[in-house]
Amino acid sequence: MIDRDAYCRELEAYLCRKNDGHLIRIVGPAFERVMGWADQGVPVKVAEAGIDRYFQRYYKKGPRRRPVRIEFCEADVLDAFDEWRRAVGVSLVAAEDPEGGPPVEEPAAAPPRPRRSLKSHLDSLMARLTVLRGSDKLHGIHDDALDRAIRGIEPLRLRAEQARGDERQAIVQALDAIGTELLHAIAQAAPAPERENLTAEAARELEPFRGRMPADAYRQAREAALARLVRLRYGLPDFSF
Numbered sequence: 001m002i003d004r005d006a007y008c009r010e011l012e013a014y015l016c017r018k019n020d021g022h023l024i025r026i027v028g029p030a031f032e033r034v035m036g037w038a039d040q041g042v043p044v045k046v047a048e049a050g051i052d053r054y055f056q057r058y059y060k061k062g063p064r065r066r067p068v069r070i071e072f073c074e075a076d077v078l079d080a081f082d083e084w085r086r087a088v089g090v091s092l093v094a095a096e097d098p099e100g101g102p103p104v105e106e107p108a109a110a111p112p113r114p115r116r117s118l119k120s121h122l123d124s125l126m127a128r129l130t131v132l133r134g135s136d137k138l139h140g141i142h143d144d145a146l147d148r149a150i151r152g153i154e155p156l157r158l159r160a161e162q163a164r165g166d167e168r169q170a171i172v173q174a175l176d177a178i179g180t181e182l183l184h185a186i187a188q189a190a191p192a193p194e195r196e197n198l199t200a201e202a203a204r205e206l207e208p209f210r211g212r213m214p215a216d217a218y219r220q221a222r223e224a225a226l227a228r229l230v231r232l233r234y235g236l237p238d239f240s241f
Contacts, residue, residue: 002038002041002207002208004035004038007034007035007037007038007044008026008031008034008035008038010044011026011034011044011047011048011051011070012024012025012026012070014048014051015051015068015070015073018051018052018055018068019067019068022067024067024068024069024070026070029071030069030070030071033070033071033074034070037074037077037078037081040081040208041090041208041209042077042078042081043081043084043204043205045201045205045229045232046077046080046081046084046205047077047080047081049080050073050074050076050077050078050079050080050081051070051073051076051077053073053076053079053080054068054072054073054076055068084205084228087224087225087228088205088206088221088222088224088225088228089217089220089221089224090206090209090213090221117160117161118160118163118168118171118172118241119157119160119161121241122153122156122157122160122175123157124237125153125175125237125239126150126153126154126157128237129146129149129150129153129237130150132146132234132235132236133146133147133150137234137235138186138234142185142186142189142234144185145181145182145185145186145189146182148178148181148182148185149178149179149181149182152174152178153175153178156171156174156175159171172241175239175241176239176240178239179238179239179240180227180239182236182239183227183230183231183236184227186230186234186236187226187227187230190230194233198226198229198230198233199226201229202222202225202226202229203222205225206218206221206222206225209221
């Protein structure tokens with residue numbers, strides 16, 4: 001089970017860092033709202049990713065006028081949680097949405113996500129993997145895996161622009177296989193302590209859902225959660241389209 005007080009303290013500290021050290025206490029209605037996230041099983045790292053999304057838009061609005069309250073981040077937190085659930089394959093834990101207090105500033109609305117073509121998605125993947133290969137983020141130990149992924153994507157790019165129907169679906173499936181192979185290779189080559197830490201974090205994320213999942217479903221969800229954490233840890237792009 002999630003330690004509710006620790007969950008709240010961790011998000012309060014994270015929000016403080018995002019607010020350049022300005023502490024906004026999570027109390028009263030804000031506390032109840034955050035506890036609603038905990039009751040739904042929103043992992044702390046997923047909630048932090050949602051907070052990051054809000055701040056990215058807030059920075060684009062120009063000089064910040066005042067610290068951000070946790071309530072303003074809720075839409076982005078729940079959006080990030082919904083993506084996480086779909087990625088790892090778990091269903092939602094029912095929880096009531098508590099009423100929040102009046103905001104001190106109108107939150108920025110989350111914009112609709114632009115739909116891009118399969119060709120542009122592949123181009124973006126190639127660019128990001130090439131930059132990653134030239135960086136020291138992977139410390140050179142995964143260059144072979146990155147090279148294989150890049151070589152695998154290149155012919156898909158040539159087919160993607162005119163692909164339709166079954167051909168397009170075949171490209172998407174091939175891309176998923178390349179992404180899965182890359183993540184597996186990096187996870188296997190990671191130092192043992194780091195791999196163990198990521199595995200333990202994946203299990204913690206799924207703990208609120210484990211009691212309602214069959215063994216096979218839990219195993220698949222744990223593998224998907226670990227793959228997501230590996231991708232985030234090493235700055236890998238999301239291959240899914």
